[in-house]
Amino acid sequence: MTREQVAEMVKALGPEVARELMDAAARGAPGRTESDKGPHPGSVYASPENLGAFAKSVIAAGRRTGAAELVDAAKRFGNADVQKAVQLSKFDSAGVLVPIQQSGEVIEFLRPEAALLKLGVRTQTFKGELHMGRQTGTSEFRWVGEGETVPKSAPKYGKVVLKAHKGMVLADISNDLLRTPGVGDAGVGEDIRATVADGLDDAGFNGDGAGAMPKGLFAQLDAAHTFASTGVTPAAYLADIDKAVELPLTAHVRMGNAAWVLHPTRATALLQLQNSGVWVFRQEMLDRGTIRGFPFVMTTRVPSTRITFSADWRQFIYGIDEDLILSEHDTRAEFDETTIRAIVKADFKARQPKAFSSITYGT
The missing domain is CATH 3.30.2320.10 (hypothetical protein PF0899 domain)
Structure with missing residues (x-):
């Protein structure tokens, strides 16, 4: 989220909350990583437990309206980093979009589960569409006799194009679980990570390019x-x-x-x-x-x-195009359940x- 987007978002919030949001945006969102390091200890995506606690805080706090109530909900479920992350979110009755990490950090979030990442594939962040050059042919070496000429040759180049394909996870979580502090944090977080990683792995290997699915390795x-x-x-x-x-x-x-x-x-x-x-x-x-x-x-x-x-x-x-985004929706109220939605955008190219x-x- 850019500073401009943050500024627009906080217009409807109180001065104290707005000031805190802007200060936090300038410092960087809680739990952000440096380019050459993994997640900070205690960040919301450093472990399944923290991610689960954060998801539960989001759902609990999403039904409240005041800043004090939001912080109170966070205190029941997570550590200081989780509490800060909840304060940096905007909630409304239609659902809430909660950025969990920046594009580059999604890779570290998925790495424990994704077979492709274990193989050491190249990871690339992009927005919308990215063109990358590749060499498709080489120049030629030949021996030359006196007075002979050599036909010209030159390396040949092409390109690969990454285009964003959107994938989603919808999960119905029991509110009984979500209302219970300290219960199920690891399960909620691990399930989200494993499901997203599994879906990306499946497309990365087997995707056929039909419909919204990207082409995977075997099709290339x-x-x-x-x-x-x-x-x-x-x-x-x-x-x-x-x-x-x-x-x-x-x-x-x-x-x-x-x-x-x-x-x-x-x-x-x-x-x-x-x-x-x-x-x-x-x-x-x-x-x-x-x-x-x-x-x-x-x-x-x-x-x-x-x-x-x-x-x-x-x-x-x-290639990862979009931040991993969580949102909660009260579409299963009659079953006393909450629907959690996770969205990620990606593409794969040989x-x-x-x-x-x-x-x-x-x-």
Whole structure:
């Protein structure tokens, strides 16, 4: 939220609350992070407990009108940072938009749950639409004899475009839980984080670009780097794994954050694979957490019919456009429940599709 937006928002508030809001806006919202650090200890998004306490404070305070009542509601649920965060929110009977963190901080909020972020993808903040350059071809080197000419060559460039796609979570929370101080804070916060992270992971891997959904990694892979397995024998598995590593390297992709991603069911198949009574992958996977020397991440967000490798996961861009926003709505009053809404905007782009390879297996 800009200073101008804050100024407009506080016009309807009392002088003391307005002064506090403007002072806080100048200092930065409670719990903001520095560019090279994680969340401050005790901030509203530093832990599931703090986030849950903040969400409960929002709902409790949202039904009140005076500044003193807002602070009182915060005191029942959270620490000093939570109390300040509630004071920086504007509430009305139609619902309340509560900024939890700035765009860059959403990544840290999601990191404990998101498989894509564990793989070391490149994160990028943007607004609305962002164009990024990429190299699609290189200049050529040739030997030249005396008096001969060399045809000209030059690097070729293209671009990737990030466009905001909006995702939402709607959750009905029992007011009995929300009225009970100290109960369910971790559950509320953990559920919000896990649900948002899961939805982004699903789209980041499997999104087909239909409707409002962004395109995920599997819809952007180079066709020559996706191939069917040659079988499920030890020899076939080894040959396919070697080919998956070889494809990005022979495409002259520089090695960076190299890693595998696979479904737990496929990981189990590798663990159980034996060749003449000798484990093929088991020892390496259990002792070193690697497959053919490269680390792996397991997630149910990828199909069990795929094993995917990248020579550099930084070539996949995880873009966040919008602050993560929470709001509460009394649309379930007859059930004594409150609906919590979470909104995030994102997009995903493979900057260099040849950095990835994927083996597909039959069901």
